[in-house]
Amino acid sequence: xxxxxxxxxxxxxxxxxxxxxxxxxxxxxxxxxxxxxxxxxxxxxxxxxxxxxxxxxxxxxxxxxxxxxxxxxxxxxxxxxxxxxxxxxxxxxxxxxxxxxxxxxxxxxxxxxxxxxxxxxxxxxxxxxxxxxxxxxxxxxxxxxxxxxxxxxxxxxxxxxxxxxxxxxxxxxxxxxxxxxxxxxxxxxxxxxxxxxxxxxxxxxxxxxxxxxxxxxxxxxxxxxxxxxxxxxxxxxxxxxxxxxxxxxxxxxxxxxxxxxxxxxxxxxxxxxxxxxxxxxxxxxxxxxxxxxxxxxxxxxxxxxxxxxxxxxxxxxxxxxxxxxxxxxxxxxxxxxxxxxxxxxxxxxxxxxxxxxxxxxxxxxxxxxxxxxxxxxxxxxxxxxxxxxxxxxxxxxxxxxxxxxxxxxxxxxxxxxxxxxxxxxxxxxxx
Ligand SMILES: *Cc1c(COP(=O)(O)O)cnc(C)c1O
Numbered sequence: 001x002x003x004x005x006x007x008x009x010x011x012x013x014x015x016x017x018x019x020x021x022x023x024x025x026x027x028x029x030x031x032x033x034x035x036x037x038x039x040x041x042x043x044x045x046x047x048x049x050x051x052x053x054x055x056x057x058x059x060x061x062x063x064x065x066x067x068x069x070x071x072x073x074x075x076x077x078x079x080x081x082x083x084x085x086x087x088x089x090x091x092x093x094x095x096x097x098x099x100x101x102x103x104x105x106x107x108x109x110x111x112x113x114x115x116x117x118x119x120x121x122x123x124x125x126x127x128x129x130x131x132x133x134x135x136x137x138x139x140x141x142x143x144x145x146x147x148x149x150x151x152x153x154x155x156x157x158x159x160x161x162x163x164x165x166x167x168x169x170x171x172x173x174x175x176x177x178x179x180x181x182x183x184x185x186x187x188x189x190x191x192x193x194x195x196x197x198x199x200x201x202x203x204x205x206x207x208x209x210x211x212x213x214x215x216x217x218x219x220x221x222x223x224x225x226x227x228x229x230x231x232x233x234x235x236x237x238x239x240x241x242x243x244x245x246x247x248x249x250x251x252x253x254x255x256x257x258x259x260x261x262x263x264x265x266x267x268x269x270x271x272x273x274x275x276x277x278x279x280x281x282x283x284x285x286x287x288x289x290x291x292x293x294x295x296x297x298x299x300x301x302x303x304x305x306x307x308x309x310x311x312x313x314x315x316x317x318x319x320x321x322x323x324x325x326x327x328x329x330x331x332x333x334x335x336x337x338x339x340x341x342x343x344x345x346x347x348x349x350x351x352x353x354x355x356x357x358x359x360x361x362x363x364x365x366x367x368x369x370x371x372x373x374x375x376x377x378x379x380x381x382x383x384x385x386x387x388x389x390x391x392x393x394x395x396x397x398x399x400x401x402x403x404x405x406x407x408x409x410x411x412x413x414x415x416x417x418x419x420x421x422x423x424x425x426x427x428x429x430x431x
Contacts, residue, residue, distance in 0.1 A: 001014075001015040001032060001033075001062055001063050001064050001066050002014065002015075002032075002033040002034070003015065003018045003030040003031060003032055003033060003218065004030070004031055004033050005024040005026050005028035005029070005030060005031075006028035006029045006030075006031055006312045006313065006316045007024070007026040007027065007028030008024070008026050008028060011024060011026075012033060013030070014066065015063060015066040015067075015121075015218070016066065016121045018030040018217075018218045018219075019114075019117060019118060019121060019217065019218065019219045020118070020121070020122075020211055022211070022212045022214045022216060022217045023214070023216055028312070029216055029309075029310070029312055029313050029316075030218050031313060031316055031317075032062060032218075032260075035260065035263045035264055036061035036062055036264055037264060037265050038057065038058065038061060038229075038264050038265040038266070042057055043265060043266070043267065046229065046232065046233040046236065047233050047236050047237050049233065051080065051083065051084065051226070051230050052073075052076055052077055052080065054226060054229045054230050054233060055076045055080055055223070055226040055229075055230075056069075056072060056073050056076050057229075058222075058225050058226065058229060058261070058264065059072055059076060059222060059223070059225075059226070060072055061264065062222055062225075062264075063222070066121075067117070067120065067121075071120065075113070075116045075117060075120060076113075078112075078116055079109075079112040079113045079115075079116050079146075079223065080109065080112070080113070080223070080226065082100040082101045082102075082108070083100050084096060084097065084098055084100065084226075084227040084230055084231070085097050085100070085234075086231055086234035086235065086376065087352075088238070089349075089350040089352060090350070092240075092371055092372070092373065092374050092375060093365065093374075093375050093377075094235070094374070094375070094376050094377075095352070095354075095358070095362075095376070095377055095378075095379050096227065096231045096376050096377070096378050096379060097379045098227060098378055098379060098380055099355075099379060099380065099381050099382040101142070101145075102142075102145040102146075102403060103138070103141035103142040103144075103145045103146075103171055104141075104167075104381060104382035104384070104385055104401065104403075104404070105138045105141065105142055105302075105380060105381040105382070105385065106224070106227075106254065106378070106380045106381070107138050107139055107141075107142035107143075107215075108142045108145070108146065109223045109224055109226065109227065110142070110215070110217075110219075110220030110221070110223055110224055110253075111139075111142035111143045111145070111146030111147070111213065111220065112142075112145075112146040112223075113219060113220070113222065113223035114146065114213065114217055114219040114220045114223075115143075115146040115147040115150050115153065115213075116150070117219045118131075118150075118153065118211070118219070119150045119151065119152060119153060122152060122153075124209065125152055127209050128152060128153065128154050128208075128209065129152060129153045129154070129209050129211055130154050130156065130208045130209055130210050130211065130428070131143070131147060131153060131154070131155045131156070131211050131212070131213045132156050132158070132195045132198055132199070132210060132211075132212060132213075133155065133156070133157050133158070133195065133212065133213045133214070134157075134158045134159075134188065134191035134192040134194070134195045135157055135158070135159050135164075135172070135188070135191070136159075136160070136163070136164070136188040136301060136302065136304070137159070137163075137164040137165060137168040137301065137302060137385075138168065138302045138381065138385070139213075139215060140157040140159055140164075140168070140171070140172050140181075141168055141171035141172060143155060143157065143213045144157055144171060144172055144175050144179045144181075145171065145175070147178065147179065147213075148175050148177060148178065148179055149177055149178065150178070153178060154178045154179075154180070155178060155179045155180065155213070156180045156182060156428065157172055157179070157180070157181050157182065158182045158184050158191040158194060158195060158417070158424075159172055159181065159182070159183060159184065159188075159191060160184055160186055160187050160188045160190065160191055161183045161184060161185050161186070161416075163187065163188065165385055165386060165387065165388060166387070167384060167385050167387070167404055167407075168385060169412070170404070170407040170408065170410075170412060171407065172414070173412040173413055173414045174407050174410035174411065174412050174413075176411075176413075180415070180431075181413070181414040181415070182414065182415050182416075182417045182424070182427070183414040183415065183416050183417065184417050184418075184419055185416065185417065185418050185419055186419035190419045194419070194421055194424050195212070197421045197424075198210065198421075198424060198425070198428065199212065201421075201425065203425075204425060204428060204429070207429060208428060208429075215251055215253050215309065215310075216251075216253070216309050216310060220253070221253060221256065221257050221260070221310075221313075222257075224253065224254055224256075224257030224258075225257045225258075225260055225261040225264070228245065228257065228258045228261040228262075228266055228268075229261060229266055231243075231245075231376055232266055232267070232268075235374055235376065240374035241267075241374065242269045242372070242373040242374055243267070243268050243269055243373070243374050243375075243376060244268070244269055244270045244271070244272060244365075244368065244370060244373045244374065244375045244376065245258050245268060245270075245271050245272070245376055245377075245378065246271075246272040246274055246361045246362075246364050246365040246368065246375060246376065246377035246378065247271065247272070247273055247274065247361065247377075247378050248274045248275075248300065248303060248357040248358060248360050248361040248364075248377075248378060248380050249273045249274060249275050249281070249303060249308070249331075250275075250278070250302055250303035250304065250305040250308065251305050251308050251309045251310050252273070252281065252308040252309075252310040252311050252313075252314060253309075253310045254378065254380070255271060255273050255314070255329075256310040256313050256314050256317075258271060259271065259314055259317055259328075259329075260317065262328075263317060269373055270328060270329075270330065270368070270370070270373070271328055271329045271330075272329070272330045272331070272332070272364045272365065272368045273329060273330070273331040273332075273364070274331075274332060274333075274334070274360045274361040274363065274364030274365075274377075275303060275331065275332070275333045275334075275360070276296075276298040276299075276300045276303050276304065276333060276334060276335070276336070276339070276360055277296055277298060277333055277334075277335055277336075278295055278296055278298070278303065278304055278305055278306050278333070279333035280292055280293060280305075280306060280307065280308060280311075281308060281311060281331050282331035282332055282333045285322075285325065285326055285329065285330070285331045286331075288322055290311075292306055292307030293306045293307070294306050295307075298336050298339075298356075299336045299339050299340070299356045299386070299389050300339060300355075300356040300357040300359075300360050301386075302357055302380070302381070303357055303360070314329075330364075330368055331364075332363070332364045332367045332368070334360050334363045334364070338363055339356050339359050339360055339363070340359075340389075342354070342359035342360070342362050342363045343356065343359045343389075343390070343394070345362075346359060346362055347394070353383050353394065353397060353398055354379060354383060355379065355380065355381040355382060355383045355385065355386050356386055356389050357379075357380045357381055358377065358378070358379040358380060358381070361377040361378060361379070361380075362377055364377070365377045382401065383398050384398050384399070384400050384401070384404060415427065
């Protein structure tokens with residue numbers, strides 16, 4: 001697999017280089033030089049394939065010989081060891097549950113696959129690979145649990161003090177082994193800029209083998225194609241065609257993977273991007289003006305993004321052609337009070353408890369309103385991760401999965417860090 005930069009189509013780097021550098025030095029994003037076409041035969045017979053087999057088919061089509069087939073098969077078996085069931089709510093409405101992994105969010109797909117790919121491709125096996133990651137909650141948990149116990153890799157997670165939910169905090173701080181949690185006295189943006197400073201610091205880079213687990217890494221994007229195909233297979237099994245995917249979106253990586261799968265030959269009729277009031281993309285598709293802005297805090301906080309980092313990838317996939325984008329993608333934004341109403345409505349109509357992000361997707365599904373199509377909205381997290389959002393009468397209806405209950409008995413430990421780069425540097429060097 002070869003990749004170019006969205007800022008330089010003449011660049012051509014290997015898969016391995018893209019995995020370890022995350023993004024090119026020209027600050028563009030890596031994109032596959034060639035988007036493979038899945039065979040007609042595979043698409044037509046997809047109901048006969050298991051989830052793993054589907055994943056292997058598309059991963060191999062993209063990655064090619066950079067990871068030999070048999071090794072890739074092992075990586076996928078190990079990384080994707082949980083299901084992504086399609087749950088029907090109505091005749092033509094279903095929810096694709098992507099939260100059955102260890103951190104209870106869809107980011108487990110990306111993080112688990114990336115961790116194993118990095119361990120596999122890492123040739124300097126003597127020197128520990130140091131992963132630094134800033135998180136507002138979900139990314140850190142997925143990365144921590146994804147890399148937990150992976151040999152040769154150490155992870156340091158920076159999270160903002162008092163700004164992650166109880167369960168997210170447990171997921172960040174109870175791991176031990178090769179995972180370290182830093183509780184930063186600051187905001188998520190502060191965490192992110194500390195990590196950036198670390199990557200730009202020559203002394204740190206000389207001493208440590210630093211890498212990011214950033215959401216724009218190509219090895220996090222690829223495994224997100226798996227479940228679009230698998231959802232399609234599940235829909236075919238119940239005789240549904242004309243599929244519309246509705247994707248709750250923040251950085252637009254998830255929907256970006258869906259669009260990549262579409263380009264590779266997945267039959268999809270339409271995509272709908274659902275956002276909270278951070279509506280940069282909905283405004284762009286409506287007015288044709290792309291205006292990033294500071295993020296606003298909402299109940300669906302994993303989507304509080306004012307400048308979605310993966311949008312350039314999507315734009316690039318469609319050669320910056322606004323009409324082409326509009327033909328395939330609709331985008332709608334919703335407020336927090338609409339989100340709460342949506343949670344209530346999903347429960348009342350379908351006895352279904354959705355996380356706030358998923359509730360935003362349901363609103364967009366309703367707004368798009370093509371009842372003749374089969375609409376699948378993606379559920380990106382388990383509601384228990386955002387328990388504070390729910391009124392009391394809901395709280396006791398939300399079941400807490402075993403893997404979370406187990407965390408409550410574990411020792412939680414984090415190192416406090418003032419929002420100041422020299423402290424971070426001292427911490428990284430001293431350990
Ligand atoms: C990260 C996240 C999103 C947003 O996904 P993007 O790929 O950034 O668009 C939505 N919901 C949840 C629960 C998340 O953790």
